[in-house]
Amino acid sequence: MSRVTEIRYVGYATPDFDPEVDFYASKWGLDLVPSHDGMAYFKAKGAFEHHVVRLRRADMKRIDVISLAADSREDVDALHTKVSVSGATIISKPQDLASPGGGYGFRFFSPDGLPFEISSDVTPGAAVAVARWDGVPLKISHIVLHSPDHKALTQWFIDILGFRLSDWIGDFMSFLRCNSAHHRIAILPGPACLNHVAYDMEGVDGMMRGIHRLREKAVDIRWGPGRHTAGNNTFSYFVTPSGFAVEYTSELEVVDEATWEPKVHAPSPLLMDQWGIGVGGPQTMPHPEADSGLFQSAEA
Ligand SMILES: [Fe+2]
Numbered sequence: 001m002s003r004v005t006e007i008r009y010v011g012y013a014t015p016d017f018d019p020e021v022d023f024y025a026s027k028w029g030l031d032l033v034p035s036h037d038g039m040a041y042f043k044a045k046g047a048f049e050h051h052v053v054r055l056r057r058a059d060m061k062r063i064d065v066i067s068l069a070a071d072s073r074e075d076v077d078a079l080h081t082k083v084s085v086s087g088a089t090i091i092s093k094p095q096d097l098a099s100p101g102g103g104y105g106f107r108f109f110s111p112d113g114l115p116f117e118i119s120s121d122v123t124p125g126a127a128v129a130v131a132r133w134d135g136v137p138l139k140i141s142h143i144v145l146h147s148p149d150h151k152a153l154t155q156w157f158i159d160i161l162g163f164r165l166s167d168w169i170g171d172f173m174s175f176l177r178c179n180s181a182h183h184r185i186a187i188l189p190g191p192a193c194l195n196h197v198a199y200d201m202e203g204v205d206g207m208m209r210g211i212h213r214l215r216e217k218a219v220d221i222r223w224g225p226g227r228h229t230a231g232n233n234t235f236s237y238f239v240t241p242s243g244f245a246v247e248y249t250s251e252l253e254v255v256d257e258a259t260w261e262p263k264v265h266a267p268s269p270l271l272m273d274q275w276g277i278g279v280g281g282p283q284t285m286p287h288p289e290a291d292s293g294l295f296q297s298a299e300a
Pocket residue numbers: 142144196198235247249
């Protein structure tokens with residue numbers, strides 16, 4: 001069965017382009033990738049993915065694209081058919097991609113209007129070994145979305161893109177996997193938008209050293225450090241100069257897909273944070289607002 005197998009990158013538009021570039025390059029710990037289209041591309045050191053962030057200078061802040069991976073051109077074509085038949089709006093049909101790294105892919109709007117891409121055959125970048133105390137991101141771990149109909153969107157990701165349900169918290173947060181990592185996407189109620197993007201770090205020490213570097217550069221932790229229950233991953237949340245939420249995480253649970261049974265976790269303070277010693281909380285994160293680019297293609 002053709003399905004999504006990984007997250008590739010998130011493309012953002014922002015009026016605060018220069019501070020945002022500086023944040024990812026000199027604070028967050030990503031590496032600028034050379035490009036010639038006026039946009040800024042960033043690679044995470046620890047993985048082969050060509051880039052994990054794309055920034056575009058614009059008048060309005062918005063999500064330009066959430067890029068997902070499939071294993072082959074045949075899978076891209078099959079997923080294009082499934083997305084089309086589901087009634088979702090296609091932005092561009094499967095084609096060779098002009099973006100750095102190339103590949104073959106198509107774009108569409110989710111049922112809520114957020115722009116997605118699914119691609120294969122993107123040229124890999126070079127991964128380097130990240131050590132315990134380097135404190136830089138290895139790769140994207142997961143993204144969290146808000147949806148006005150979060151149960152319907154959860155089912156859409158399962159039925160159309162091939163995600164599997166890992167867990168729920170109550171009836172308000174679903175955790176979906178596209179490989180053996182407990183979750184790559186999670187979905188909350190709310191106006192259609194991105195909640196946050198999480199980056200996998202080299203263990204708890206890698207996360208803590210990353211928090212240290214950000215503190216040295218006057219970027220304060222918004223919520224954490226802590227350890228979630230669903231996925232058992234550690235967390236620490238920050239906000240970029242443009243107001244997008246980002247997370248350092250580590251130790252996300254790897255599940256045995258053959259035997260995993262989804263659970264419903266009852267919400268409680270020590271469920272959201274099993275350590276219970278961090279600063280802030282969900283209420284200290286940016287308030288969700290409908291993304292200003294819903295159902296509008298970001299590309300010229
Ligand atoms: Fe997260």
